[in-house]
Amino acid sequence: MRAVKFPGNRQAVLVDVAVPSPGPGEVLIQMTAAAVCGSDLHRYRHAPADPPNEFIPGHEPVGLVKATGAGVTGVGLGDPVVVYHRRGCGRCPYCSDGDAMLCPNGQRAHGFACDGSDADYMLTDARCLLSLPSRFSDVEGALLACNVGTAYAPLRRLGVSGRDVLTVSGLGPVGLCAIMIGRAMGARVVGVDPSTGRRALAEQLGAVATLDPSDGELGRQIRDVAPRGASALVETSGNPAGHAAIIDLLGIGGRAAIVGMGADRPALNLCDLIWKQITVTGSNLYPNAQWEEVLTFVSEHELPIGDVVAEVLSIDDAPRAFHLADGATTGKIMFRW
Ligand SMILES: [Zn+2]
Numbered sequence: 069m070r071a072v073k074f075p076g077n078r079q080a081v082l083v084d085v086a087v088p089s090p091g092p093g094e095v096l097i098q099m100t101a102a103a104v105c106g107s108d109l110h111r112y113r114h115a116p117a118d119p120p121n122e123f124i125p126g127h128e129p130v131g132l133v134k135a136t137g138a139g140v141t142g143v144g145l146g147d148p149v150v151v152y153h154r155r156g157c158g159r160c161p162y163c164s165d166g167d168a169m170l171c172p173n174g175q176r177a178h179g180f181a182c183d184g185s186d187a188d189y190m191l192t193d194a195r196c197l198l199s200l201p202s203r204f205s206d207v208e209g210a211l212l213a214c215n216v217g218t219a220y221a222p223l224r225r226l227g228v229s230g231r232d233v234l235t236v237s238g239l240g241p242v243g244l245c246a247i248m249i250g251r252a253m254g255a256r257v258v259g260v261d262p263s264t265g266r267r268a269l270a271e272q273l274g275a276v277a278t279l280d281p282s283d284g285e286l287g288r289q290i291r292d293v294a295p296r297g298a299s300a301l302v303e304t305s306g307n308p309a310g311h312a313a314i315i316d317l318l319g320i321g322g323r324a325a326i327v328g329m330g331a332d333r334p335a336l337n338l339c340d341l342i343w344k345q346i347t348v349t350g351s352n353l354y355p356n357a358q359w360e361e362v363l364t365f366v367s368e369h370e371l372p373i374g375d376v377v378a379e380v381l382s383i384d385d386a387p388r389a390f391h392l393a394d395g396a397t398t399g400k401i402m403f404r405w
């Protein structure tokens with residue numbers, strides 16, 4: 069089968085590898101869609117001298133059940149599924165509660181610690197399967213697999229509502245989903261990103277204003293839109309400048325959730341939280357138990373999540389796909405079979 073590998077230094081290559089066969093409790097998925105995520109790019113960019121990327125990348129998988137291993141029940145051949153990419157142990161209190169992203173027992177993430185979805189087939193544990201209702205396309209399924217939930221969970225954790233001015237820092241696919249979801253929760257939403265194209269997309273998706281960091285101090289810019297500053301903020305850029313701006317963008321009593329992981333050291337001075345009594349929390353993916361809630365929210369608010377997709381490509385175009393995503397000026401890059 070075709071599979072993507074990252075040899076290093078911003079290269080993606082296609083290799084030919086054997087189709088894996090499912091062991092006990094495992095399922096083989098025939099991919100129908102898989103998306104490129106900002107978190108894939110950390111591995112894509114690494115220098116060859118770093119530890120080699122032995123695993124097939126990709127953790128936003130949608131496909132059809134092709135084969136099941138011994139002991140797998142409740143899954144039929146041909147069923148459309150999304151793979152929840154954090155393979156927890158399935159036994160600890162976190163896995164039992166549907167918080168598999170917090171599993172402390174040798175959790176393996178597809179695309180990082182075991183093979184992922186950028187291949188014709190992938191293998192996973194039956195307990196990682198999330199069912200994809202027919203009202204969603206496979207492209208939407210790939211967005212729901214990671215980005216939509218990653219945007220939804222911090223907004224829910226912050227309790228975003230119609231009382232909020234919500235700032236979304238970083239308008240990549242997760243940020244754009246946060247714009248849509250924050251607006252549907254009732255907030256006035258302001259986006260921040262240096263890319264003109266991404267700011268335009270955020271405004272199309274419901275941002276009341278967007279700010280360009282190169283236009284000067286963000287604290288001043290936000291006060292032109294919301295005189296008391298933002299009351300809630302989601303940081304998706306992972307950029308130290310994005311971290312540093314949290315204090316300026318938020319007003320008194322503001323609360324922020326950190327979602328983006330950057331390659332550089334964060335630049336947020338904890339003592340600066342004191343003066344405005346700012347609360348900062350981390351948000352790690354989304355709980356697998358929240359899957360149905362996210363699907364229902366997206367359906368009931370008729371969120372056009374597919375609008376964040378910029379390009380749908382063949383897996384044969386993987387070199388171009390990762391090059392485009394690496395440019396950080398466009399929407400979501402998707403593979404479709
Ligand atoms: Zn992702």
Ligand SMILES: [Zn+2]
Nearest residue numbers: 157160163171
């Ligand atoms: Zn566990």
